[in-house]
Amino acid sequence: MTRGVLQNYIKASPKTGRLSYRRRIPAKLRKHFTKPDGSTRGLEWNEKLDTKSISIALKKATVINERFERTKAMAQQLVIASEAKNQPTQTQQHEDVVRYFRKMGIHPDQAPDILAPAPKANAFLAKTAKAQRELMDFQEEVGIEVSGDPYDESYSTNKQYDDIQAQIDFLSGDRSRIKDLLKPTWEVAVDEYINNKSRLENNPPNFRDRKDMKRVLRIASTFAASLGGSSINLGNNYLLSEISREDARRWIEEQLQAGRTLPTVGRDSAALSAIYKTAQWEYQQKDPELGARGNPFSGLRDELKERDDLAVRKGQRIKVSARPWSPDELDQLKALLPAMNEEARLCVKLAMFTGARLKDVCGLMIDELELNGELDSAIRIEGNWWREVSKDSIERRIPLYGEMLQDLKDYVSTKDFSSDQKLTPRYAKTVDSAGSLSNLLNQRYIDSFSKDPTLKLHGFRNTLQAKFDAADTPNKTSGYLIGWKNQDTVGMQKEYNKQGYPHLQLLQVLKACHAVEEWAS
Structure with missing residues (x-):
């Protein structure tokens, strides 16, 4: 066994700093792991190494680990023999054979x-x-x-x-x-999760190469490496029903020790939870033990959020979140608009005007524009064949008028949408295109006048809300126009879809909002 793998089983006492050998015992083998006095060792092999020196601990742990492996091998043979006497199922027989081959x-x-x-x-x-x-x-x-x-x-x-x-x-x-008869492993669970996602989207080509799926595969590989003691292959062959809460927590601590932040690890744990949950649903008939277990990742993201909130309160971490742009910052970005390419410039103007996220703006279709007169023009932010509306937003219809209306009319008049209905196809080539535009705007334009990490593009939503507040706009109305997803706006959206919302009223409050020259930022 390599030094790195063995080191995973060496733990320090939080009180004394002295080291111990601690290794989890597989559930099926526990009754065969006994102490010198004949009692069982329980959930793990826990033996003191009586030292604080990692080099000495490694030497002692090597001897103990050899005993662990010998005990494990004998226990596996005893279990296989016992199952043979009890007429094992075909699935169990095949699992034993595959383990033997390996x-x-x-x-x-x-x-x-x-x-x-x-x-x-x-x-x-x-x-x-x-x-x-x-x-x-x-x-x-x-x-x-x-x-x-x-x-x-x-x-x-x-x-x-x-x-x-x-x-x-x-x-x-x-x-x-x-x-088809084997119990699902971690690798099978990951494949099932991605295949299930692909089926829900009608199996688009190159689905695994998408940025979001590559992220899932990356996160799943880090967990496999944790399960396998740094070996992804070993971890991938871990039975899903044997993954424990302890495994999930160990992965979290390894990620944090590697320098990842609590919020990031929290988001990643949610992906692991989704993988496990999908496989649990698909394979619970084949593996009854899996169906009877809880999700080992359940609730861990909430725990990490609580830890992060505490760190922010204690000043151990500075929380960087979007804020409203100040009038001066907005003017500086507007001054750079002529330097941008035509499609980037239009996307930025639309994001400023509507408060919509860049992803929603870049995914607009030509038929979602109603370009008429000053009193009856609008833009619809809604799901289409190319993309869904951002998960923290609602679908809505926003009045168009003035300069924004004219910019859209001028832009549309020079384009041919007969073969491609996307309003800004340059930034709707792939699901990652909006991210490319965001990087361009941050690095080439925003960074040229501000290095403030809280000055973010999705802060246009906060800016519009601050301007609505300065104009004394009711929260329900401003929330609907910006697309905030909360109980009031979702209910309002349903009401809007049911009987229509007065266009002129929305136009009036939007004009009042954009007329504001000073707001809190």
């Missing part, structure tokens, strides 16, 4: 890659071929039934023959006959 180093996942030295590749092939020959001999011995008299024998295969054939096929790389 232990022998002949599992297809353990095959050397194409760059491996020839002796290593040949050794793997020879070992696999030998195992297959032994299986074939055994298959012939127990899998063929002979009937009839000695002069007129007939032969037929039995169920054992088919089971052994599935094992032979598995070693050849064909997992189809065994895989």
Whole structure:
């Protein structure tokens, strides 16, 4: 075992700083892990190392860990033997076989890659071929039934023959006959989550290459590495039903020690929770133990938020959140508009005018614009075939007038939307395009006059709200126009969809808002 993996099992006492060897014992094997006095060790092997020196602790832990591995190997054999006596299910038998293949180093996942030295590749092939020959001999011995008299024998295969054939096929790389019977692993859970997401979006091409899916895969890999003691492959083969709350908490602490923030780890834990929940729903019939368990990630994001809130209150972390732009800051950005490309300039103007997030503005379609006169023009922020409205926003209809209306008319008059209905196709090529525009605006324009981390593009929403407040606009009305997603605005949206909302009233309050020259920021 490598030094790094072994170090994961060495823990320091928070009171004395002295080190101990602590390693979780698999649930199925616990009754076989006993102390010298004959009592069971419980959930983990916990043995004092009587030192504060990590180098000394590693030497002592190496000896203890060898005892752990020997005990584990014997316990596994006892469990397999016990299950054999109790007529194990076909699923359990196959799981035992797959574990055995991996232990022998002949599992297809353990095959050397194409760059491996020839002796290593040949050794793997020879070992696999030998195992297959032994299986074939055994298959012939127990899998063929002979009937009839000695002069007129007939032969037929039995169920054992088919089971052994599935094992032979598995070693050849064909997992189809065994895989469907195996309990889900962490890797299977991740695949199921992504496939489920893809199905819900009608299986778009290159779905796994999307930024949000790459994020999921990255987070899932960090958890697999944590499960496998820094080995992603080992962690990916961890049974889902054996993942514990302790595993989830250990991953959290490892992420924090690596320098990630509490809010970031909280968001990442939500992704892990979603992966587990999806697999739990899909595989609970195949693995009843999984269906009976709770989600080990449940509630951890809330815990991390509480820890972060406490850190902010104590001054251990400075919270950086969006705020309203000041009149001077807004003027400085407006002065840079002529330097932007045409589509970027229009997106920024729309975000300033509507308070909508950049993602919502970049995803507008030409048919969501109602370009008429000063009293009856509007823009609809709603879900379309390209994107949904931001999760913290509601769908709404916003009046257009004045300079913004004229800018849109001028822009539309020079474009051909017959083949592409996107208003600003440059920033709607992929789901990540709005993020590219955000980076461009931050790095090339906003950073040129301010390095304030609280000056953010989605602060346009806060700016519009501050201007509405300065104009004494009722919160329900301003909340609807900006798209705040709360109980009042969601209810108001339903009412709007039901019987219509007075356009002229919205136009009046929006004009009053944009006429404000001073507001709190």
